[in-house]
Amino acid sequence: MAVERTEELTLNMGPQHPSMHGVFRMVVHFDGEIVTKIEPKVGYLHRGLEKLAESRTYPQFIPYTDRLDYLASPHNNLAYVQTVEKLMGLQIPERAEYLRVIFAELARIASHLVFIASMALDIAGWTAWAYCFRDRERILDMFEMTAGSRLTVNIMRIGGLSGEPPTEFWPALKSFLDDLPEMLEEYFGIFYGNEITQARLKGIGILSKELAENLSITGPVLRASGANYDVRKAEPYGIYDRFDFNVPVRYGCDSYDRTLLRLDEIIESAKIIRQAMRDIPEGSVMAKVSKIIKPPVGEVYHRVENPKGELGFYIVSDGSPKPARLRIRSGTFINIQMLPIVALGWKMQDLIAIFATLDAVLGEVDK
Amino acid sequence: MGNKEMLRKRVDELATKVNGEVEESLGVLMLKVKGAYIIETLNGAKNFPEMPCDFLHDLTAVDLGNHFEVVYQLSSLRGPQILRVKGIVDRENPVIDSVTRIWQGANFLEREAYDMFGIEFKGHPNLRRIYLWDEFEGYPLRKDYATESVEQRAVVMPLKVGD
Amino acid sequence: MDALNQLPLNIAATIRSLFGDSHSIWADLTMNVINIILVIVLIVLAALILILLERKIAGWTSQRPGPNRLGPHGWFQTIADALKLLGKEDVTPAGADKFIFKIAPMILFALPMMTLAVIPYGKGMSPIDLDLGIVYFLAISAVSTLSLLMAGWSSNNKYSMLGGMRAVAQMISYEIPLIFSLLGVVMITQTFSLSKIVEAQSTVPFVVLQPLAFVIYLIAGIAEVNRAPFDLVEADQEVVAGPFTEYTGLRWGLFFLGEYGNMTAVAALTTTVFLGGWQGPAILPGYAWFFLKVGIIIFFQMWVRWTFPRIRIDHLMGLAWKVLLPLSILNILLTGLGIYIYDLVLRIGG
Numbered sequence: 001m002a003v004e005r006t007e008e009l010t011l012n013m014g015p016q017h018p019s020m021h022g023v024f025r026m027v028v029h030f031d032g033e034i035v036t037k038i039e040p041k042v043g044y045l046h047r048g049l050e051k052l053a054e055s056r057t058y059p060q061f062i063p064y065t066d067r068l069d070y071l072a073s074p075h076n077n078l079a080y081v082q083t084v085e086k087l088m089g090l091q092i093p094e095r096a097e098y099l100r101v102i103f104a105e106l107a108r109i110a111s112h113l114v115f116i117a118s119m120a121l122d123i124a125g126w127t128a129w130a131y132c133f134r135d136r137e138r139i140l141d142m143f144e145m146t147a148g149s150r151l152t153v154n155i156m157r158i159g160g161l162s163g164e165p166p167t168e169f170w171p172a173l174k175s176f177l178d179d180l181p182e183m184l185e186e187y188f189g190i191f192y193g194n195e196i197t198q199a200r201l202k203g204i205g206i207l208s209k210e211l212a213e214n215l216s217i218t219g220p221v222l223r224a225s226g227a228n229y230d231v232r233k234a235e236p237y238g239i240y241d242r243f244d245f246n247v248p249v250r251y252g253c254d255s256y257d258r259t260l261l262r263l264d265e266i267i268e269s270a271k272i273i274r275q276a277m278r279d280i281p282e283g284s285v286m287a288k289v290s291k292i293i294k295p296p297v298g299e300v301y302h303r304v305e306n307p308k309g310e311l312g313f314y315i316v317s318d319g320s321p322k323p324a325r326l327r328i329r330s331g332t333f334i335n336i337q338m339l340p341i342v343a344l345g346w347k348m349q350d351l352i353a354i355f356a357t358l359d360a361v362l363g364e365v366d367k
Numbered sequence: 368m369g370n371k372e373m374l375r376k377r378v379d380e381l382a383t384k385v386n387g388e389v390e391e392s393l394g395v396l397m398l399k400v401k402g403a404y405i406i407e408t409l410n411g412a413k414n415f416p417e418m419p420c421d422f423l424h425d426l427t428a429v430d431l432g433n434h435f436e437v438v439y440q441l442s443s444l445r446g447p448q449i450l451r452v453k454g455i456v457d458r459e460n461p462v463i464d465s466v467t468r469i470w471q472g473a474n475f476l477e478r479e480a481y482d483m484f485g486i487e488f489k490g491h492p493n494l495r496r497i498y499l500w501d502e503f504e505g506y507p508l509r510k511d512y513a514t515e516s517v518e519q520r521a522v523v524m525p526l527k528v529g530d
Numbered sequence: 531m532d533a534l535n536q537l538p539l540n541i542a543a544t545i546r547s548l549f550g551d552s553h554s555i556w557a558d559l560t561m562n563v564i565n566i567i568l569v570i571v572l573i574v575l576a577a578l579i580l581i582l583l584e585r586k587i588a589g590w591t592s593q594r595p596g597p598n599r600l601g602p603h604g605w606f607q608t609i610a611d612a613l614k615l616l617g618k619e620d621v622t623p624a625g626a627d628k629f630i631f632k633i634a635p636m637i638l639f640a641l642p643m644m645t646l647a648v649i650p651y652g653k654g655m656s657p658i659d660l661d662l663g664i665v666y667f668l669a670i671s672a673v674s675t676l677s678l679l680m681a682g683w684s685s686n687n688k689y690s691m692l693g694g695m696r697a698v699a700q701m702i703s704y705e706i707p708l709i710f711s712l713l714g715v716v717m718i719t720q721t722f723s724l725s726k727i728v729e730a731q732s733t734v735p736f737v738v739l740q741p742l743a744f745v746i747y748l749i750a751g752i753a754e755v756n757r758a759p760f761d762l763v764e765a766d767q768e769v770v771a772g773p774f775t776e777y778t779g780l781r782w783g784l785f786f787l788g789e790y791g792n793m794t795a796v797a798a799l800t801t802t803v804f805l806g807g808w809q810g811p812a813i814l815p816g817y818a819w820f821f822l823k824v825g826i827i828i829f830f831q832m833w834v835r836w837t838f839p840r841i842r843i844d845h846l847m848g849l850a851w852k853v854l855l856p857l858s859i860l861n862i863l864l865t866g867l868g869i870y871i872y873d874l875v876l877r878i879g880g
Binding site: 123199 | 841
């Protein structure tokens with residue numbers, strides 16, 4: 001007599017799969033619909049940025065940083081140029097500092113809008129997706145009118161910014177900030193407040209604070225696990241110590257809190273931008289920097305709070321115009337490590353939702 | 368005693384214990400030790416009284432020509448302390464202990480360092496290439512890695528089913 | 531108005547009168563062929579219109595224009611898409627079970643043809659007036675599970691397989707509350723015939739007498755046609771496109787037609803059983819009322835689809851077995867009690 005037996009289903013999700021946020025791949029073992037093992041595989045978008053950096057001059061590498069977390073490119077620029085400036089001991093004009101903050105926080109809002117959109121989309125909330133992209137469009141328009149490009153903005157330079165925003169930038173920014181509360185209310189209505197959303201996300205994918213710390217998780221994922229840690233407060237870079245804002249922390253450790261935390265962060269970012277708009281001085285946006293940038297011999301590790309997690313650059317300079325070693329510490333690359341641990345035992349649909357809460361951008365993961 | 372001095376004191380104590388040297392670069396303390404002492408060093412740094420450097424930010428390697436340095440960026444979620452630990456690894460026989468037992472988060476980072484520099488992390492649960500494919504030859508971020516032009520490069524990626 | 535109302539019947543009578551004996555076998559055969567063609571045309575037209583409608587409603591809910599390039603307001607978009615599908619290469623995967631793979635979309639497309647044939651579109655306008663209309667309808671629509679499982683199994687693709695399995699689990703579970711919710715109406719009317727059920731609603735539609743059953747049917751109906759928030763079968767975020775993953779061109783188009791046909795069929799049955807079918811004030815002909823009500827139900831389904839995220843599979847099963855099924859049994863109990871009390875009142879009064 002034949003013995004009936006069940007078999008685990010090994011499913012290769014990605015690199016071409018609708019909800020793998022690009023070319024992430026994981027080999028998942030299922031017992032029915034229940035996840036028993038996950039092996040993440042990365043590298044399908046690996047471009048060898050760290051190697052490329054060694055044959056580029058310092059300013060030449062700025063456009064490459066746009067391609068890291070391409071949903072928040074000004075923030076990557078910021079991290080990189082500040083690292084080089086720290087290495088050189090360069091002071092940049094006040095106005096440039098303020099503009100950098102404005103652009104970085106706008107990028108954070110844009111990135112979080114895409115997060116909410118893709119989060120909604122990964123649990124099939126199509127309409128919430130459209131709303132978020134509709135509103136993100138306005139930020140991209142602001143980027144476009146300043147830098148000429150929308151996604152890979154490439155706006156920062158070593159010593160300042162590529163240029164002054166045009167006059168129509170300021171009314172656009174103001175009207176966007178004025179409309180923001182209404183937008184957030186709308187997202188809440190269509191997405192966060194929905195019973196199905198809450199049933200799908202609440203209590204799912206628990207990442208305890210201890211585990212998060214042990215896994216070197218950073219960014220909103222860490223803060224949703226109850227850790228009050230934000231580089232903007234812990235080690236303020238640029239002029240972030242001048243602004244009055246809170247670090248949103250949530251204690252649910254689940255997918256829902258990770259999702260909701262992004263909404264809180266948008267509110268805080270808007271606060272920062274308003275203060276920056278109020279205080280911004282007149283002046284030039286570019287410091288005097290020599291044509292050939294040769295930082296002194298030394299090494300520096302500088303980190304910023306990227307929307308996805310902590311983005312750090314570690315540069316070892318040998319005094320030449322090209323870095324001897326440039327290391328990119330990208331947030332989501334490390335955050336992804338939680339997936340095989342946290343998503344075990346949940347359903348296939350939860351796996352997709354938990355992965356979505358990581359807000360992985362493969363440009364950053366694969367470097 | 369300010370935070371900085373206290374950290375300096377702790378690092379000095381640790382340095383004498385593990386036979387390392389302390390430097391300062393742009394305001395950040397660096398502790399350079401032999402690769403063999405790395406676990407002891409990091410365990411010590413993690414358990415500094417009052418100011419533990421218990422959060423691993425980054426782990427990477429640097430090729431310095433005659434030897435490698437494995438660089439650990441440490442800090443804490445509960446204080447301003449920042450410490451950079453460097454483990455010196457021999458170039459001919461690049462082996463160092465894995466810190467995955469201290470920080471699970473080092474898993475991918477060590478795999479990446481292995482992928483790019485060929486440094487073997489002893490005790491790593493799954494030390495395989497992470498970005499490049501398993502059959503890739505050479506370690507790209509080593510300074511002696513020769514980058515071919517596009518024309519010379521004949522990349523053939525074997526298709527493996529079930530990998 | 532009366533002439534307009536009777537127009538289809540008059541046309542049918544004229545066609546029959548072309549034959550010597552208007553009830554000869556040839557006349558019946560001709561009428562049947564015409565009816566079949568009409569039902570197919572109905573499905574294809576419905577699919578064309580509904581796809582456009584769906585995209586327009588999706589655009590409307592998410593505040594974007596939707597298709598707007600081809601023709602006035604993009605009305606010809608689906609025609610262009612259909613033509614494109616016709617021109618696509620028909621790919622059968624190498625490892626597929628070819629016969630089952632090819633027959634699965636045909637089965638799914640055949641089902642709405644069979645179910646829509648028994649619906650009374652107007653007074654005396656059922657293509658086939660069966661005495662056991664409801665039973666027939668439910669029996670046929672249950673076969674769509676099989677079609678999806680066949681497609682999922684034969685594609686030799688794990689995503690398809692998962693989708694097919696989900697289809698079986700979901701559709702068999704929802705079949706039960708779906709059927710139970712109709713039983714209340716059957717108990718009141720004492721008949722399975724759809725046209726008699728419609729006639730019984732000449733004074734008051736059953737949605738008033740059976741509100742609970744109506745809601746259960748509406749929910750279970752959406753689950754039965756695999757539409758959001760119950761679209762786990764073709765959940766593209768998880769199982770890519772479920773059973774349809776490997777299908778291309780016209781075969782995929784047949785699935786699409788079948789899906790929209792099934793959606794129309796479920797809406798048509800809702801209209802017939804709960805909303806009084808073709809009954810309505812005489813300002814419009816009966817069939818117009820019928821299609822208007824069907825349209826409202828379909829609009830509701832689309833509205834739900836573009837508003838809600840997808841439910842999780844264990845919640846889905848929980849909803850069927852722990853909520854809808856007990857409620858539908860409660861509904862049967864209440865209906866029985868109501869009928870008993872009504873009879874008692876009649877007997878005392880009379």
